[in-house]
Amino acid sequence: MKTAIESYQKAVELHPNFAYAHSNMGSAYYRLALDEFYHGEDASKSIQHAIGAHSRVIEIDPKYVLAFNNLGNAYSLLSEYKLGHGEDPRDNLQSAINSYENALKLNPEYADSYLAMAQLYRWRSVWDSVNKQPASVDLEQANSYLEKTLSISPNMKEALILQDIIKRLGEKTDN
Amino acid sequence: MGRSDAECYEGLCKLELVKMEMVLFFLSEDIAPYFEQGVQACNNALQANPESADALGMLSNIYFRMGDYVIDQGKDPIEYLQKAIKYADQALNKRPRDENLHSNKGNIFWKKAFYEQKHGQNS
Secondary structure, three states: OHHHHHHHHHHHHHOOOOHHHHHHHHHHHHHHHHHHHHOOOOOHHHHHHHHHHHHHHHHHOOOOHHHHHHHHHHHHHHHHHHHHOOOOOHHHHHHHHHHHHHHHHHOOOOHHHHHHHHHHHHHHHHHHHHOOOOOOOOHHHHHHHHHHHHHHOOOOHHHHHHHHHHHHHHHHHHO | OOHHHHHHHHHHHHHHHHHHHHHHHHOOOOOHHHHHHHHHHHHHHHHHOOOOHHHHHHHHHHHHHHHHHHHHOOOOOHHHHHHHHHHHHHHHHHOOOOHHHHHHHHHHHHHHHHHHHHOOOOO
């Protein structure tokens, strides 16, 4: 992945407003960060590079829906990383939510962002509960984001998995 | 061959690449015949003008698309992706300040790394 990043870096050095190359570079940094994260390595620099690259895409083209979604993914990973290091992830969670909301403003049928919002709201709820904080998100809203995802993409695997988890958790609580 | 011949061959090379991409993205057909035609057209272009960075870049893309296709078929794409990198490097030797060539080369490395990670290889 690092060699891919080097090539994208050369492309954007030659053409600083090359949004497509910035976008791919951001996504490559994100994949690198995921790999580092799941191998217990320091992913913070790669995540910050991903955030920087996707933010740059938005500067160049403020209507680039995918860039807002990708920026949301990067902030979401940063919040997960911070949580894993005992830091408060709420600012980054909020940045992720803002990014997904911006993506949805530009394209109200963008299923990936609805699913990400559903996941983030649920996660934020868990964080509030574990840290004995007042509920800061509405779980009904999380459910409605999931329903919206499935109304747009009824066969989206990740959405069906989340729906199944919620159903099982509900059944467990009921018992 | 004259200069105009080389440009015609480059045009055919581009046409074959576009045909291959259209079949890949919009039709569920075997792209191997389109791949063979594309390689042939680009090799003709390079025979007419061995210095053509455009023909080398398109040949790189043809191998990249074939690599992408064989991944979808559950096969090993590395041979195709390595050739895609080889031709991208040759194109960049001719035209080192072409941002699109660098970006395309990034896409090939990305695909290769993604495949290798998924199959437990170092990338």
